[in-house]
Amino acid sequence: MGNWKSNLAPTLLVILIAFSLLVTSCTYPFASISSKAVMPAALGKTWNPPKKSIKTIDKIHSEETIDPAIYEGDISLAQSISFALKNNPDTSISWCALQSSIAELGLAREDFFPTINTSGYLDRERRGLALPPDKIVNEWLTTWGPRLNVTYTLWDFGTRNAQSESALQTLFAMAWSYNQEIQNIVQLITNDYYDNLYQKATLANDQLDVQDAMLILESAEKKLKVGVGDVTQLVQAKTNYLQAQVNLVDQEDTAAVSRIQLATDMGMPGYVKFTTQNFPCELPDKSFVSNLNELIDIAIECRPDILSSKSDLKSKKAALNQARLNSLPKVEGSLDLDYASFNGPYPSNLNYTGEFKVNFPFFSGFHYRNKIREAKSMYKQAIAQLKKQQDEILQEVSIYHTNFMNAIQRVEYSAAFLDSALEEFDVTLSNYRVGTGDIIDVMQAQTSLSDARTKYTVSVKDLFVSLTNLAYATGSLITPHDGSQWDSIYQFRGCYEN
Helix, strand or coil, rough: HHHHHHHHHHHHHHHHHHHHHHHCCCCCCHHHCCCHHHHHCCCHHHCCCCCCCCCCCCCCCCCCCHHHHCCCCCECHHHHHCCCCCCCHHHHHHHHHHHHHHHHHHCCCCHHCCCEEEEEEEEEEEEEEEEEEEEEEEEEEEEEEEEEEEEEECCCCCCHHHHHHHHHHHHHHHHHHHHHHHHHHHHHHHHHHHHHHHHHEEEEEEHHHHHHHHHHHHHHHHHHHHHCCHHHHHHHHHHHHHHHHHHHHHHHHHHHHHHHHHHHHHCCCCCCCEEECCCCEEEEEEHHHHCHHHHHHHHHHHHHHHHHHHHHHHHHHHHHHHHCCCCCCCCEEEEEEEEECCCCCCCEEEEEEEEEECCCCCCCCCCCHHHHHHHHHHHHHHHHHHCCCHHHHHHHHHHHHHHHHHHHHHEEEHHHHHHHHHHHHHHHHHHHHHCCCHHHHHHHHHHHHHHHHHHHHHHHHHHHHHHHHHHHHHCCCCCCCCHHEEEEECCCCCCCCC
């Protein structure tokens, strides 16, 4: 027993050194297995790609929901976006998909580590010993101890590297998709917000229409009292006034639905009460955006979905390389340790067996050839998908750029139309009051004025919507305060004028 114990320590030391050399010989160090660099800083924050390598992943922290009711006054667009990025379910779904890809990366890299299995055993055996001349002695023999098996792929011609690279690029593609989902939410909330501002402005226009109809009705009543008007004019004026009231009630319902839709897309209950700001007085002009070619260059470089497709293409290329390498031989090593302890006078002992083997996949029903064909097809499909996406982005940028430029002109003409219609209404109403005009002319002027208000309000909304869509098309529609040429999209002064 003493001799065995003296030999155990050097044996275990040799095994430990061999195991350390075996593990550290792989091409990926332990520090690169997981990393916070592959995750956004927090839920609702955009993801930035790592500059060098993968590092340790921090634990994911969930965000508490925020109730808009805690804010006093009007809720800004920036606040609405902040609520949505934390509470909208689509953001959480994309966030969870990203976490799943991180786990897939870890699974793809498991072959860089050895496989270690441990077990314990207990055997009890009864056996008979023949003793001369003719005597048999029965005895019980008990054996117990632990067992350890270590297997490791020593050489695979880079198959593990290709598999890890494919999973890593897939993870990057998911991270870019997460960024794209953030931009989708920002665009959704921004357009919802503008629609709510538009509905509020339309409600204010309808209130002005009711006031104008009331002026016409009061003028008709006065003319009837002094004997210079007739009942027909009064009835026409009253009908016009009631129609304006009906339009006002309908618009109140539409404005309420718009607010509910905004709350829902923010991830809040529809019954939450809050108010929004108004359109700003200072509207963006042509100098606000770059020329079309510069915007296209920005889109190709910054669109998260394009970057996601590029990462997906790299993943498919690495998968194709892996499929080709899978058919090459692999060198594997294994080590088995068995420590046995016996009862009685038998000494304990340590047994170990080492083995090296070369596994050559000679034939497997054309499995590897078909896998290569499949991977090559997926790679070509990713190339075509990237080309298709680039063409669609060029189309989007061109369309939204045209929409924005035309929206600027519509704002200018609709503003002039509104000024002219307001002047026409004032003149025709004054003529009707003094008896030199007809009530039909007044109501036509009031209809033109209402139409002019609507056209101006729509043109202002279209201006901001087209600007938002253009920023989205270029991949520049980031969260407020992150620093962007589109920052004025979020700046509201509550100064909309009819």
